[in-house]
Amino acid sequence: MGIDFNWQTEDQITPPVLPGKSSNPLAWLVVAVIAVCLAVAIWFGARYWLEHRDDDLKGELQAVLDLEQQAAQSGDGELFLSLQTDDPAWIAAQLLPRNQSFNQAEREVTRARQSEGEAWANVRWRENGDSWQRIVFFRWDGSKWRRSAGSDTYWGETKRYRYDWGVLILPASDIDWRTPISRFVADNVPANTPHLTLILETDDAPALEYATPGQVGEVRLPSPRFWGLDESGSPGASFWSAMAAHLNPPTTTLRFVVPDAVAFRYQGLAQTFTQTYLPGDYTIEIIPLGSLPADPRAWLPQVDGAKLTLTESLIVGGYVRDLTDMAQGDAQFEQGDFYEQIWQAAWWQDRMWMVPANAELNVIFYSREAFRAAGLPEPQAGWTWDDLTAAANTLSQPLSDGDHFWGIMDTTGDLVWGYGLSWESDCLQGPCLPDLNGERRQAALSWYAANVGQALPDVSSLTDEERELARLRWLMLQQAAMWVSSPVNYEVELSRMPLGVVTFPLSLFQATAGGVDAGITPLHVSGFIISQDSPHPRLMWEWLRYLSYTSADKLRTIPARPSVAAQNIFWCRLPGQLNAALCAALPLARAIRIGEENWLTWQQLQDPTTPVSSRPPWFQRPTY
Structure with a gap:
């Protein structure tokens, strides 16, 4: 028998018929129209969103600029700083005259873009009747926009x-x-x-x-x-x-202002520097300070630099150039070759504004005869403020002619400063850099109020000239047992009486701990500055660097550089007891820093209700 198998292989399987594509053109047209409409809608939506996002950004940045203008016009430095990034170099640049004008102008943000935490705006303003535009950058700090120096993405390669x-x-x-x-x-x-x-x-x-x-x-x-x-x-x-x-600077003369008493010495230095370092027909003209108005703001725009005691008002007014980059970029300018306590006086807002030249460190002179007659031991190194106060009150007494013999006299203001700096101080090794905070200032004012008119005379209402005349009168009549004075007066005072010299007193903690012979003494530092308007900043910097390695000032001011002090044998030339006092006082001395000149002033001593930390207004360059 036979079996007939009719096998059907896989190759012979007929695949199922798939549905055919529609040949209806209307359907295709509908699909295309829908796709185009959707694309257009997305494009318009994106454009609308971007435009409104940019409008919102413009509004936010405009608000920052408006508030900044308000701060600049009113001179409110605290408000202005709150609108800037924490960048000391950027803050210093805002003090340039051209930026002062821009920040005070009414400005309009015409375009703004944002990218990864930063934004930039095209800003338009008018000045002298003309319309101008410039770029302004911002950074997001997590809660608000702040103006900033630059951008990571804007400039390109x-x-x-x-x-x-x-x-x-x-x-x-x-x-x-x-x-x-x-x-x-x-x-x-x-x-x-x-x-x-x-x-x-x-x-x-x-x-x-x-x-x-x-x-x-x-x-x-x-x-x-x-x-x-x-x-x-x-x-x-x-x-x-x-x-x-x-x-191509318009002039070849560098005009430099110095105190009258040292003008002759600076003329000699200028001649040497000109012959050795200046190119071509460049010269330095030394201008005595006494020939100029008393307010430096009146003459700084017309000179290239000066030697002076720098104040905060000159910086925030835009009169003085920031020296930080020049100092840090100059290998020949040895920053480490300065007494640290003097070097501190060159800085404000983390930027360097002057090259320190020298510092005056006052001491306390006393009449040995006055202490002998009163049966009191003479002041010794390591004495305290309580010792000074007790001795001054014991020695102070009215005289039969209605005058007064004072326990201690101070026409410099340094006693109050010294008390404030030393109040509750635990500094045993210098440099001591205590913050003269509100608590210390109040303690100093309270000490003064408790002793003025009793142990020391009230000279707060006098002018500087009147205070100096009063000092000379009391010393000539020998009507003070102790007095604060510059070391330069040592020989004159010694010729009048048996004279002792002692440092400022210690805090109770310092005296108890031991190992310290002097309290914290205020240092008065003067230095060299470059005018913001000088067309020769680089040549002026070279002149200032040269001056920092010389000593042209009066003998008893301490050179800012130890190398200059050694070169001029400064310490070796001091009389014995004066040398001992200054050597003990300098390590713990503390400079009166830029901005602190507005604290513990004579006006505040005269009227305790006067703000103890009043600050000068920013961006205020008056027209003379």
Whole structure:
């Protein structure tokens, strides 16, 4: 028998028929229309969202600028700082005159963009009847926008271009201006300059010529976008003027102001420096301080620099140049070769504003005869403020002619400062840098109020000249047992009476701990500054560096550099007991810092209700 198998293989299986594609054109048209409409809707929606997001950003940034303008116009430094990033260099740049004008102007944000925690805005304002625009940057701090120095994304790559005159370095965002900038440099650079590097910076730093005229070097300027562009978007006149001034300064005379008593010595130093270091026909003119108005704000814009005691009002007014970058970039300027307590006086808001020159450290002179007659032991190293107060009250007594013999006399104000700095001090090894906080200031004012008119005379209502006359009268009549004085007066006072010298007293903790011979004494530091308006900042810096290694001031002021003190055998030339007092006092001395000149003033001693920490207004350059 046979079986017939009819096998069907897989290859022979007929696949199922799939549904055919629609050939209806209307359906396709509907799908296409829906897709296009959806795309258009998404595009318009995205555009609407972006526009409104940018509008919201513009409003937020505009609010910051409006509040900043309010702070700048009113001189409210605290409010102004609250709107800035914590960048000391950026804060210092806002004190430049051109930035002061910009910050006080009414400004409008015309465009704004945001990217990864930062934002930039195109800002328009009017000045002297003209319309200008510039770039302004912001950073998000987690809760609000703050103005900042620059951007991580805005500028693009750094570009370098070589020309006959040298090299131009600028960000990619500024390359459209490279040709007019190059032509301007070629037309304005001195003919004897062999090579120049011009760098356009991407942060708003002070302009600076690193070149000594006629030599190889650099000129650094902020981008034209920081100076202000005209209505066509081209660099404005202020940028071209600044570049011309730094390429080819308008004058070759550096004007430098010094106290009258040392003008002759500085003239000799200026002559040596000119012959040795200055190029071509550059000279230094020494101007005696006494020939100028009493207020430095009246003459600082007309000079290149000065030797003075720097105050906060000169900095926040925009009269003094920030020296930090020049000092830190100069290997020949030995920052470590300064007494630390004197070096502290050069700084404000974490920036360096002067080169310390010297410091005056007052001591206490006393009449040995007065202590002998009263049966009191003479003051000794390591005495306390309680010892001073008790001795002063014991020695103080009315005289038969209605006058008064004072236990201690102070026409410098240093006693109150010394008490405040030493109050509850636990510093046993210098430098001692206590903060003169409100509690210490109040303690000092209370000590003064408890003893003025009893142990020491009230000279708070007198002028400086009247205080000096009163001091001379009391000393001539020998109507004080102790008095605060400059070491320079030692020989004069010694010629009048048997004289003792002692340091400022110690706190109770210091005296109990032992090992300390002097309390915390206030240091009065003066130094060299560069005017914000000087067209020669680099040459002025070289002059200041040179001066910091010399000593042209009166003999009894302490040179800021130990090397200069050693070179001039300063310590060895001091009389014995004066040497002992100054050597004991200096390690624990504490400089009166920039800004503290407004504390514990004679006005506050006269009227305790006067604010003890009044601060000068910012951005207030008066017109003289």
